[in-house]
Amino acid sequence: MIEVVAGLILDGTGRLLACKRPEGKHLGGKWEFPGGKVEPGESPSDALVRELEEELGIRVETATALTPVVWDYGRGPIRLHPFLCRILSGQPHPHEHSEIRWCGPDELGELDWAEADVPILEEWRAMDTR
Numbered sequence: 276m277i278e279v280v281a282g283l284i285l286d287g288t289g290r291l292l293a294c295k296r297p298e299g300k301h302l303g304g305k306w307e308f309p310g311g312k313v314e315p316g317e318s319p320s321d322a323l324v325r326e327l328e329e330e331l332g333i334r335v336e337t338a339t340a341l342t343p344v345v346w347d348y349g350r351g352p353i354r355l356h357p358f359l360c361r362i363l364s365g366q367p368h369p370h371e372h373s374e375i376r377w378c379g380p381d382e383l384g385e386l387d388w389a390e391a392d393v394p395i396l397e398e399w400r401a402m403d404t405r
């Protein structure tokens with residue numbers, strides 16, 4: 276099982292940061308929450324702080340953990356650990372994604388999401404995180 280973390284970054288007005296995977300990569304062109312694989316010896320929360328610095332140049336604090344999602348794209352199972360996060364410093368700039376976008380609830384529904392993220396979006400919609 277590959278452990279993966281993903282951050283639901285909130286802007287304080289009910290919008291979430293969606294990130295587009297670059298063409299040519301696995302799931303290229305799909306939208307996801309920024310994050311990545313947990314390294315040996317790292318907690319999921321530490322992994323997310325590290326990944327968001329690398330991918331977006333922001334420092335975050337993690338808050339609520341949502342329900343992990345187990346998914347298999349045909350390359351072996353991944354377990355995706357979603358966390359609500361808040362930016363402590365920096366403005367997000369895409370270092371590894373082809374595009375990033377702040378989205379309200381309606382806009383989120385229009386994007387072509389990685390399949391493992393769909394249950395996470397549903398859980399977030401059922402919460403009141405503003």
Ligand SMILES: Nc1nc2c([nH]c(=O)n2[C@@H]2O[C@H](COP(=O)(O)OP(=O)(O)OP(=O)(O)O)[C@@H](O)[C@H]2O)c(=O)[nH]1
Nearest residue numbers: 279280281301302307308309310311312353389391392
């Ligand atoms: N970071 C991230 N990864 C996700 C999300 N949803 C989802 O299915 N994944 C999958 O989780 C795996 C690990 O993500 P990653 O960003 O570290 O992987 P990567 O592209 O560098 O790895 P790769 O070299 O295996 O393609 C990828 O297969 C990715 O498609 C998500 O919301 N965020």
